[in-house]
Amino acid sequence: METECIMLLPSVCAVLANPELPIPDDTCLEKLLDWFKVMTCKAPVESLMQQNTCLTELIATVIKQKDPEPCMLSFIFRLTGLLAASVDGFSFLEHLRLLGEVFGNRELMQKRTWEDATVRCGWIHGLLNAVQNLKAFQFILKNELIEVILPLQQDCSLFVSSAASQLLIQLLTLPAQQSMNAPVLRGDGHSSDMKDLLQSTSNENHEWTDVVKHIGMHVEETLLSGEPFHIEQSLKLMTLACKRCEPWILQILWEKVVGHIESLLETHPTTLTQPLVELLLSVSRTPIYQEADSTISTLLMHFLQTISPAQAGSLASGILNLKNCPQSLGMSAISVILHPLEFILYSASQQPQDPGLLETRFYEDMTIEEQLCRKTSCIALLGNSLSHIHELLEIITQPYYATHFRPEAILSSVLLVLQMCIGAAIPTTPAGSQICRHLIGSVKVQKFAVDALGSILHLKGIVVSDSVHHLLLEYLRNPDTDSLVLKKVMQATLKYVLCFSDLTAMWPIFDKDLFPVLKKRLCDIRWEVRDSTLELLTHLTLHLQDNEEFPPLLLNSGILQIAMSLLKDHEGYVRASTVSFLGQAIYIMNNKDDKLNSNTIQFTQEGIVSQLVDILSQDSESFPRRAALRVFTGWLQQCSRLPIENFEESLSVVFKVGCSDFDWEVRVHSLELAEVWIDQTLANTLVPSCPYAVTPSTDLKRKSLSELMLKLKTLQIFDILFVGLHDCDRPVAQKACAVLMSLQKIIFEKGDFPTNEVSTNGHEKAGSILKDCFLTQNSAAQTGLINLTGKTVDNIAEILAALDLKTIQNNLGHSSDYIQNSPRSLLQDILAVAETTVDNVIDCY
C-alpha cells in the first residue's frame, strides 16, 4: 500500500464510522471494496490489518452502532468477508471475536435494519467472500448459519435469493476445492468413493455430507411447496449446481429431486417452463447424463411433448446442442423446430404429394394449425423456427441427419414464408389463407426469414433455384420493404451472388435487374437504405473485382454517376459509405492495363482525389473524413500498379489537413496513411522484392534513406509525427510514437544510418523542438505543423535518434485517468466530501 494511502486510511475509516457524517455514495464504497480486494491479494491480510488497525476498529464500531445505515452495514459485511477470505485473516478476525459479531449476530437479524434487502444482500456477499477456506466453512456450520442462509435462498428480493444460491453452491463445492478427498466419478455416473465418503468417520466429511443432504432436503421441500416463486428459486439453485458442483454431489441432489421434477413436468404453471427447460438442459450437460441411463433423455422427450410448441423452441434448440444426444431425441427436436415451416409448405403446396420437410411429424397438424391461425402465436412460432435455422443447418448436414433432411426443402419453406409476407404466395388451404393474412407486412418474420435465407445460402453445395433471386429482387423493388429488412435482403443478395463460382448467368441479372433497382435504392428517401445499398455495392465491388465482366457493367450502369451525387448527401453516414464505395469502384476501374474510362476523367483516381480532399477539408462530419483517409490508405496499400508519385502532391495536403482534424480518429487514420506511405516507399526503394536479389550496398542504402528522409521532410510527415507525439488524444500519440519507432529502427538499425554522426547537441535540439511542439500545441493543433523549416535531413535524423521513444511509449501506455482513478484520489474524495459537508453544516448555523 502506498504510504500516502496508509496515512489517509485512518481518517477515511473515521469518516465511515461516524454516523453523523453522510455516507459516501455507493460507487465510492464499491471502489473502496475493489481496492481492498486488490490489497488482500497482494499482501498477507493479517499484517495488513495489524498495520491498519483502523480497519478492524471500523468494523467493530459500525457493527455496534444501534441503528447503522443499511448501505454502511452492507459495506462492513462485505469488507469483513474480504478480510476473512484468507486463513490468516480469518484467524485474526476470529481472534478479535469480530466474525461472530458480524456474521453470527442473531440479534441483528431481528432488527428492522435486517428488513432492508441491501443489508441481507451484504451479509450474504460478505459470507460469500469469506467462504474461501475451510475455517469459514466450519464457522458457518458451528454457528448454524445454514439455517439463516436457506430461507434467504427463497427471499423475495431476487438479488438476495440469487446471492444465497451462490453461497449455497460455494458451500457445496468448497471442500472439494480445498483438496479434500473428493471422490471420483465412475463412468456410470456414480461415485466410486461415495459410499466410502458417506461412511467415512472424518469429521469434515460428515459435516460436508450433512450440508449436502441438508441443502437437498431444502430443495425437495420447496419443490413440494406448490409456491411457484419458491419452486423457481430451487430450480435455479439446481441449475447452478449442475454448472458448478462435483458430479457425486450433484448425483445426491439429483436423486433427491428427480421424482419431484417428473411430477412438476406434468403440472407446472407456465412461469416455470423456462426454469425447468434450463435445469433439464443443464443437467444434460453434466456427467450424470449418460447415454446408458435414459432417464434424463426420457424426461427431455416427455417435456418436449408436454409444453406448447411456442415454448418448445428453446428446449429443442438446447437438445440439439447436446453432446451425445440420442438420435431419436435429436430427430424430435428438429421436428419441433421445423414443424411450423412444414405446415406452411403444406398450406401452399400445389401438389399435396410433394415431399415436405419432415418424414415424421412431432405434433398433430391440428396443434400447429391452431397456433398458426392466431396472429400472435403464428408470428412467435415462425419467428422461433426461423431463428433456429442457422444452428439447425449445422446439425442436419451431419451424416446421420443428412439422410433425413434436405436443406433445399428448408429453403423452399423459407422462400414461401417470405412470399407470404409480401402477399405473393398463393395459399391452397383455408389455414394457409389465414396464415397469409397474419404474415402480410410482418417485419419481424421478414427479418428472421431473411436471416435464415442468408444462412441457407451460405451453406456449401446448396442448390439454389431462380426463385431465390426473383424473391430477393421483389423485396429490393417493393416500396414497402422495411429499411432493416432491406439491409438484410442486401446481405442475402451478396451471399446469393457468392454462391456462384461461374457468374456468367448472373451478369444479365446484374445488368437488367439488380443494378437498376440498386440505382433506385441509392436515391431512396431513407438514408439507411441508401447506406445499405452503398455497402452492398462496396462488397460486390470487393468480391467481384477480379471478374473482367464486372467493372464495365458497373461503369455502364449509371450507378457511379448517382454515387458521385451522393458525395453531397445530407447524411454523413451516406457520404462516408459513398466515399468508401467510390474509392473501391474507381480503383477497380483504373487498376487495369486498359483503363476502362480514359475519356471520363470524373471516374479516374486523379479525378476523384480532389473531391476526397474537399471532403477531408470541408465535411462537417467525421465519418466521411475518416472514410476519405481510408480510401487513400487502401489505394496506397493496393498500389501494385499505381504510381505513388501521382498522388504525392495531393498527399502532402491530405497529411496536413488530416493531422489537424478535430476528430482523433481522422488524425490516427492520417498517421496510418503516413505509415503505409513510408512502407510502400521503402518497399520500392530499399527492400529487394526477391529474396535472392543482390543486397544493395551500404552507400546505396544510405543514399536511398537520405532520399526517403528528404521526401518525408518535403511531405511534412516528420512535422505531423512530432506534433502527433504530443497529441492530447492518447491513441494519436501512440500511433505517432509507433510510426516514429519503426522509422528509428529502419534508419538507425536496418538502414545503417550513421548514429554516431548524431552530434552531441542532438538531444538538446530534440528536447528544444519537442518543447516547442508542446508549448505551441494549440497553434500546432490548428495548423498541424511545427516549424521544421530550415532544418536539414541530418538535423531531423539527430532529433529522431535523440528521442526516447520507449519511455514515451511506456508513459502513453498508462490510462489517461490513472491519476484520477488511483486509490489515493478515492480516499481523498471520500474525505473531501465529508469535509465539505461539515463546512456546509457550519454555514447553516
Next chain:
Amino acid sequence: MKLYCLSGHPTLPCNVLKFKSTTIMLDCGLDMTSVLNFIPLPLVHSSRLSTLPSWIMKDGNTILEKGFKDCAGRVFIDSLPEFCLPEKELLDLSTVDVILISNYHCMMALPYITEHTGFTGTVYTTEPTLQIARLLMEELVHFIERVPKDQSAVYWKSKEMWRLLPSSLKDAVDVTTWKPCYNIQDVNAALSKVQLVGYSQKIELFGAVQITPLSSGYSLGSCNWIIQSHYEKVSCVSGSSLLTTHPQPMEQSSLKNSDVLILTGLTQIPTANPDGMLGEFCSNLAMTIRSGGNVLVPCYPSGVVYDLLECLYQFIDSASLNSTPFYFISPVANSSLEFSQIFAEWLCQSKQSKVYLPEPPFPHAELIQTNKLKHYSSVYGDFSNDFKQPCVVFTGHPSLRFGDVVHFMELWGKSSLNTIIFTEPDFSYVDALAPFQPLAMKCVYCPIDTRLNFIQVNKLLKELQPLHLVCPEQYTQPPPSQVHRSDLMLDVQMPLMAYKRCSVLTLPFRRSFERIEILPQLADSLMPIEMKPGVSVATISATLHSKDNKHVLQPPLKTMVPPLSKKRKRVIEESTELKAPKPLLSGTIPVELFLATLHKNGITEVKMEDTSEGHILHLQEEDTLIQLEDDSTHIICDNNESLRSTLRDLVLRFLQKL
C-alpha cells in the same frame, strides 16, 4: 327505407337514400375512366396522332373506320372525350330533395344531375369542397374546350353498331349513357345551388331528419355524413383517411351505433402503402434528375399534389436537387396553391397552428418564394421563356387524354432518360399510356391513395359496430387480379348488403318508434301512478296533430252543445266515447291467494295446471276454465253469465285500474 345505387364505381359513388319521406342523394361522382377510350387531345397539332391509321375490323368491315383510330393494336374513338354518368333512368332525379357531397372528387357529376333534370333541391357541402370542385370543373371544361375538335365520331353509339364495337367498348358500361363534358354555364348554375356547411353542424331537413357532416380526413373539407331521426341513424362513410396528411383528422366516434352504415370510397390500390409510394416517387424522381432526365407527374390541381410538394420540400435539400426547377402547370394552378393556404380551419392541427405564427400552412409557399416551384396556367406564354431542363413538371390531366400533359408526352416520350410518374390512382397507367406507344420514356406507377385500406376499415367497423353494412360489391371479394388475397376484402361480423350499378336495396330495418311532443297544459293534467319504483303510468286522451313531420299531442276537443244537425250528433257520440275510455288494468294475480278467494266464494273443487304461459284453473263442478297468463286472463264458461261476472270481479280484485 330504400337505397338506389346509380353508380357502380366504388370510389365515385352516387346513391339515393329514401328515408322518412325525404330523398337524399349521397355524392355524385363522375366516372371518367371512359375517356381512356378516346384519342388524346394535343395542344398543338401532332402529326403522329393525326396520322394514326383508322381502325379496320378483322373482317375488313370499314363501316366504323372514320370514328376510330388504331394505335399499337389498341382502338381509340376519334372524338371529344365523353364521360360515364350516374344512372338517370332508375329514379326521377327531380324528386331528389338534397344532395350531400363528401369530397370534391365525388362532386364532378353535379352539373349533369342538377341541370336539365328538373332538380329543385339543395346541395350541401363544405366550403373547401365547393371551391376546389369549382377549380377541378373549370380545369376540365378548359382542357376540353380549348382544343376544338372538328371531326367527331357519332354513329358508333347507335344500337346497330354495338356488336361491331371493339371489345374494350363492348365491355364498358352502357356507352349510350356517355355524355360530352358540361360547359361553364352548367358548372356555375350547379354550384349556385350549393349551401355551405361546417363540420358537426346539424341541419334539419323538413323536420324529418337531421344531417351532420363530420371530418373524414381524406382531403380539404372532405366529410362523412350522418343522417338521423330520433330513433334511426344512417352513416355514410365515403373517402375517409386515418393517415396524418394535411386535412383535419377523421372524426370516428360520432359514427358509432348506426343502424346502417353505407361504406364507399376505400383505397383503390389496397396493396400500395402511401408512405412507400411517396418514397418510391421521390427516389425515382431523384434517379431521373441525376441521370439528366425530366420527370412528368400527371396530376389533379389539388389534393395529393399538396402532399407531394410538401414531401419534395424536405427531399429537395437532402437529395441535392436545389437547382432543379419544379413546374406546376394548370389553368387553376395559382388559385389551387393559394386556396390551400387560406382554409386553415379545415387543416390538421399542426398546420392550423402555423397560421398563428404566422406562417403559411403549406411549405409550397416557400418553394414559390425561393423560385424552386413555379406555376403557370399553361405551356404557352411565360412558361416557354422560363423552361429549363432537366426539370419536374406537375400537370393534368391524369388520364393523359387532355390538358398540358399531352404536350409533354409528345415532347419527352421519345427519350429513355425521361420518366413519367403516375401518382393519381384513378386511371390504369397501362391504358393511359396506350395511345402514346411505342414509348421510350420510363414509366413508374406510384399511386398514392390515402383512403382507408381493408385492414383499417375492418378495424374501424369493429369499433363502430353498425347493425347493417351497405357497400359496393367490389369490397366483398378480393380484387380479380389477386384472388388469393383474402385480406383485400371486408371481413366483418355484421350483416352486409352489397350493391352494384342500378341496384335498389331495401334497407333492413323497421321504424318502430316516432317521437311525439305533449303540450305543457296537457302534460299538467296527467296523473301518473307508480307501477313499480321508477315506473309511473298515466292514461292520456288527446288529439294527435301532425305537421312538417312533427307530431304534437294537444288537449282533446271540448264537448260542444249538441246541435241539431245529424252531422254534429255523430261528433258528440265520438267525443263521449273519448271521455270514458275503458280502464286499463295492471298487476299480477297471485295464484294461491286467488284459489283461497275462490274457496271463500264457495268454489272448492279447483284443479290447477301449470303451463308455459301461466296457469289453467279448472273449476270442475262449474265446468269452467280460467286461464291466467302474463298479459291476459280468460274465463271460459258456457252460458253462465252470473258466474262469469262473479269470477271477473274476483279477478279484478287483484288488479290495479288506471
